[in-house]
Amino acid sequence: MVPKYLNSFTSKDLDIKIASDQLPMKHINEIVLRAHQRANLIICCFTSGEFKLVVKGLIVYVRSILEYNSIIWSPCLKKDIDIIEKVQRQFTMRLHGMKNLTYGNQIAHLGIPSLELHRRHLDLMYCYKSFLA
Secondary structure (H helix, E strand, O other): OOOHHHHOOEEEEOOEEEEOOOOOHHHHHHHHHHHHHHHHHHHHHOOOOOHHHHHHHHHHHHHHHHHOOHHHHOOOOHHHHHHHHHHHHHHHHOOOOOOOOOHHHHHHHHOOOOHHHHHHHHHHHHHHHHHHO
8 A cells, every 4th residue: 555645746857747656747737837828928929920930939938848858758648648739729829810720720831840740750859869879
């Protein structure tokens, strides 16, 4: 029998929170909250209709939060993947002229990949580099 206080134990290393059950749910919730806050600030600050500038803000200030050390905590549950993807989905939905498009068409029009696809790409690059080393 595991004591009750050990069930809720979380450890933080390299700014990643991992619970005792080895699921990164707490970490994902924390980074999604920070990413939503930054995405809202970008939308409020950049009032021009220039998509390139706003997308650069998304990539630099929001995706960097969502992808930091993603090789270690990469989500495996569909609900976690959807929570992370929702940040970019809501961001693109708020851009001028994007409401009537589907999410796939929005990111294709902006020229950015989905966050899940980008995480997989980063995972593959890490595997390739680790095998070459």
